[in-house]
Amino acid sequence: MATKTANVTARVPFSLDIPDKLATRESITQAEFDTMMQTGLAQAKRIDAVSVDEAFNQLKAEI
Numbered sequence: 894m895a896t897k898t899a900n901v902t903a904r905v906p907f908s909l910d911i912p913d914k915l916a917t918r919e920s921i922t923q924a925e926f927d928t929m930m931q932t933g934l935a936q937a938k939r940i941d942a943v944s945v946d947e948a949f950n951q952l953k954a955e956i
Contacts, residue, residue, distance in 0.1 A: 907956045 918926065936942065943951070 914920065921929075
């Protein structure tokens, strides 16, 4: 039986900072959660979005 393994030695071609503690629902207050949801809903209603391709282009431009 053949198995595939991931190449864990590969590196990303840009700086990647991962915070020590990610914001989870359990780690934020109700007010912070409500603010995040209100912001997201307002953006969705305004159709304040970009395509996946455009998002990646923006990320690449920042590198």
